[in-house]
Amino acid sequence: MDLGLHDKHAIVTGGSRGIGKAIARELAREGVDVAIVARNKADLEATARELAAETNRRIVPLAADVTSKEQVDRMVAEAAQQLGGLHILVNSGSAPGGSATATGPIETVVDEDLIEDFNVKYVGALRCARAVIPFMKEAGWGRIIN
Numbered sequence: 001m002d003l004g005l006h007d008k009h010a011i012v013t014g015g016s017r018g019i020g021k022a023i024a025r026e027l028a029r030e031g032v033d034v035a036i037v038a039r040n041k042a043d044l045e046a047t048a049r050e051l052a053a054e055t056n057r058r059i060v061p062l063a064a065d066v067t068s069k070e071q072v073d074r075m076v077a078e079a080a081q082q083l084g085g086l087h088i089l090v091n092s093g094s095a096p097g098g099s100a101t102a103t104g105p106i107e108t109v110v111d112e113d114l115i116e117d118f119n120v121k122y123v124g125a126l127r128c129a130r131a132v133i134p135f136m137k138e139a140g141w142g143r144i145i146n
Helices: 018-029 041-055 069-083 111-139
Strands: 009-013 033-038 059-063 088-090 143-145
Touching: 009 018, 009 069, 009 111, 018 033, 018 041, 018 088, 033 041, 033 069, 041 059, 059 069, 069 111, 088 111
Parallel strands: 009 033, 009 088, 033 059, 088 143
Antiparallel strands: none
């Protein structure tokens, strides 16, 4: 399928495994150069090598924690610099393995785990969107997928 994304540049958070990795793979198959983001640098580097070999596209591994505004700002600037601009942001980050105590019956939810989950999935997505929008405006084109 041709989605008309050839030569676009993307950031995929949670890109080292699972759904984020699958999204990064499909974007690269569509001709997109992708910065994959997660906390674990070793996993990121292994995934970047795998996807680059598989798709023949540039896959840039960038370690960052989306709960930190400073790390998000640094990561987005680095992605834009290495890729030559930004057009697509996919927010797919979550706590590794999820959190069994952040969801479920209300009497089993642990407040601190719920707040951490919210900080990664929702506030982290907001931080990434806020940081990437100026680059999308500069490019005259952009898409954010949550």
